[in-house]
Amino acid sequence: MLGPTQSKVQEYMTILGLIFKEISHRKINFALGSLAVMMAVALFISFFTAAKASNRETARLMLSMGFNLHIISKDTDMNEFLLTGLPDKTMPEQYTEILASQKQISYNHLLATLQKKITWRDFDVVLTGLAPEVSPPGRKTPPMSFQIERGSLYVGYRVAKALGLNESDVVQIKGKTLKVAKCLSESGGVDDIRIQCHLRDAQEILNLPGRISEIRAVDCLCFTPTDDPVSILRKEIGPLLPEAQLFHTRAIASARAKTRQMIRNLFAVIVPFVVIACGVWIGVLAIMNVRDRQQEIGIMRALGYGTGQITILFLGKALTTGLVGALFGFLLGTGLASIFGPKIFEITAKTMTKPELSLLACSLVFAPVFAAVSSFIPTMIAVTYDPAVTLMEE
Amino acid sequence: MICLENTVKTYRTRKGDVKALNNVNLRIEKGEFIVISGPSGSGKTTLLMTIAAMLRPTSGIVSVEQNNLYAMSIRARAKFRAENIGFVFQMFHLVPYLNIVENVLLAGGTATDNNKNAKALELIEQFGLAGRNYHKPAELSAGEKQRTAIARALFNRPKIILADEPTGNLDADNATSVLGYLSEFHKAGGTLILATHGVEAERFADRTINLHNGKVANPDKS
Numbered sequence: 260m261l262g263p264t265q266s267k268v269q270e271y272m273t274i275l276g277l278i279f280k281e282i283s284h285r286k287i288n289f290a291l292g293s294l295a296v297m298m299a300v301a302l303f304i305s306f307f308t309a310a311k312a313s314n315r316e317t318a319r320l321m322l323s324m325g326f327n328l329h330i331i332s333k334d335t336d337m338n339e340f341l342l343t344g345l346p347d348k349t350m351p352e353q354y355t356e357i358l359a360s361q362k363q364i365s366y367n368h369l370l371a372t373l374q375k376k377i378t379w380r381d382f383d384v385v386l387t388g389l390a391p392e393v394s395p396p397g398r399k400t401p402p403m404s405f406q407i408e409r410g411s412l413y414v415g416y417r418v419a420k421a422l423g424l425n426e427s428d429v430v431q432i433k434g435k436t437l438k439v440a441k442c443l444s445e446s447g448g449v450d451d452i453r454i455q456c457h458l459r460d461a462q463e464i465l466n467l468p469g470r471i472s473e474i475r476a477v478d479c480l481c482f483t484p485t486d487d488p489v490s491i492l493r494k495e496i497g498p499l500l501p502e503a504q505l506f507h508t509r510a511i512a513s514a515r516a517k518t519r520q521m522i523r524n525l526f527a528v529i530v531p532f533v534v535i536a537c538g539v540w541i542g543v544l545a546i547m548n549v550r551d552r553q554q555e556i557g558i559m560r561a562l563g564y565g566t567g568q569i570t571i572l573f574l575g576k577a578l579t580t581g582l583v584g585a586l587f588g589f590l591l592g593t594g595l596a597s598i599f600g601p602k603i604f605e606i607t608a609k610t611m612t613k614p615e616l617s618l619l620a621c622s623l624v625f626a627p628v629f630a631a632v633s634s635f636i637p638t639m640i641a642v643t644y645d646p647a648v649t650l651m652e653e
Numbered sequence: 654m655i656c657l658e659n660t661v662k663t664y665r666t667r668k669g670d671v672k673a674l675n676n677v678n679l680r681i682e683k684g685e686f687i688v689i690s691g692p693s694g695s696g697k698t699t700l701l702m703t704i705a706a707m708l709r710p711t712s713g714i715v716s717v718e719q720n721n722l723y724a725m726s727i728r729a730r731a732k733f734r735a736e737n738i739g740f741v742f743q744m745f746h747l748v749p750y751l752n753i754v755e756n757v758l759l760a761g762g763t764a765t766d767n768n769k770n771a772k773a774l775e776l777i778e779q780f781g782l783a784g785r786n787y788h789k790p791a792e793l794s795a796g797e798k799q800r801t802a803i804a805r806a807l808f809n810r811p812k813i814i815l816a817d818e819p820t821g822n823l824d825a826d827n828a829t830s831v832l833g834y835l836s837e838f839h840k841a842g843g844t845l846i847l848a849t850h851g852v853e854a855e856r857f858a859d860r861t862i863n864l865h866n867g868k869v870a871n872p873d874k875s
Contacts (some may be wrong), residue, residue: 277751280750280751280755281750283750284749284750285750554744554746555746555748555749557746558740558746558747558748558759559748559759560707560731561705561707561734561740562734562735562740562759562760562805563731563732563734563735563736563762564731564762565728565731566727645708646707647702647705647707647708650702650707650740650742650746651698651699651702
């Protein structure tokens with residue numbers, strides 16, 4: 260007669276069983292605690308996702324503004340270079356490989372170019388040879404520039420118009436045969452009088468094998484207003500390329516740095532504030548829970564339960580609250596990011612709709628710890644309750 | 654045997670010190686049924702808690718079977734309490750989120766064990782609560798709650814039961830029934846110390862000790 264009920268009872272009398280039974284008994288307390296964690300996690304997730312999207316968005320916008328780091332030969336006449344934008348000296352092509360092989364560096368998107376002003380069909384053009392873009396180890400990202408195949412030619416707007424060139428036309432430049440792959444739209448800048456081809460083709464045309472005139476790159480530093488990016492980069496690149504000099508387009512770099520810095524500052528102010536507020540909220544709920552459970556603690560003490568078991572009972576509940584809050588917080592944060600993110604970050608909208616599973620893992624680890632830390636003082640109050648005093652209060 | 658020697662318990666309050674136990678000397682033999690009577694505030698509950706190894710006296714010695722309770726570590730006292738003492742309170746002190754079976758099992762610790770379950774169910778049946786196995790305390794009458802509390806107190810087969818006003822919240826029928834159950838524990842050889850300000854329990858008891866202002870008023874019976 261006792262058989263079937265025995266097995267039903269057996270499952271429950273563990274500390275974990277007690278935690279879950281208490282949670283299901285005081286649902287509102289648990290729900291409010293989980294809500295606090297959920298809000299903190301959701302805010303963290305949505306802010307983190309927004310910050311990341313903002314970085315991506317800024318990077319994409321900045322990429323469209325071009326490379327901000329220029330490495331040219333040390334012998335280049337700087338006045339001439341600043342006037343024309345064309346280095347008058349060349350340097351070995353291997354410099355790109357040297358830079359691309361470095362691990363601890365602050366640049367990416369290395370693009371070796373060879374540029375020279377030439378006259379072609381009685382029209383002054385800038386011939387530009389572009390090597391395939393390379394990245395240092397572990398920094399492979401989609402290229403920022405054209406990837407021009409050998410034998411192909413990209414023709415600037417004014418050149419195409421003046422010389423009546425169309426896509427698929429086959430042309431000769433100083434004896435080298437190239438096929439027009441693209442006629443570029445008007446840029447309003449020097450690109451309109453540029454003809455671009457693969458670096459090898461340009462080297463052949465200009466008879467400068469193994470030489471380049473410039474390495475363009477993008478710095479990966481998110482500078483603070485006090486940092487001097489040029490000195491950092493010169494310190495890194497100087498010893499590698501003693502025959503080169505470096506300069507930095509500050510306007511682009513500082514615009515990027517400021518935008519990133521702004522997002523970080525916002526993140527740094529709002530997140531701790533919310534985390535503290537939610538921590539206090541959880542703490543207050545835990546204190547209320549401890550007060551509600553004084554008699555339960557008293558009777559458990561009277562029945563011989565020790566400090567460790569009472570601590571596990573309360574911290575176990577806090578950990579459960581944290582886990583549930585983390586899960587729902589992740590779902591809410593990801594949901595908010597996927598609903599509102601694409602409207603805010605239009606360029607990188609696609610990336611906002613994918614859940615970041617690494618953030619789920621972080622939430623599932625840190626939120627329970629956060630809830631347990633917030634409940635620590637109430638738990639200590641619970642374990643130090645004098646059971647005699649509690650049980651004597653009839 | 655339970656022995657209190659020159660036991661004093663003083664509470665510090667804002668209005669000054671209050672002596673809840675004032676130099677109490679008491680001997681309770683194994684298997685005795687003692688009623689501690691006295692008006693509210695006379696020190697009955699303090700005396701029970703002191704014997705229960707839960708309230709350290711300000712001075713004096715409290716020993717149970719020659720174990721000086723307050724010379725033990727907290728952990729040892731908790732173990733001693735779990736193995737030797739059962740409690741019954743006026744307010745029942747059942748855990749609200751556990752059903753009857755679980756409340757009884759709570760006395761057996763958190764380790765699962767088939768024998769414990771069988772024992773709990775047996776006790777519940779013995780106390781006429783079999784149909785209520787999975788009811789929560791809120792769904793029980795006062796009498797049922799107190800019977801559950803007695804079942805819990807008996808779960809570890811304690812040598813001593815300390816009952817603090819166990820009939821205080823019960824009607825006459827339930828009070829008689831509860832006193833009957835406690836009396837059965839005594840008849841089976843258990844030591845029963847029951848604090849009450851009523852007189853109905855005295856007819857079951859071997860002797861009555863009167864407390865007044867923390868002092869034993871009838872020292873010849875102590």
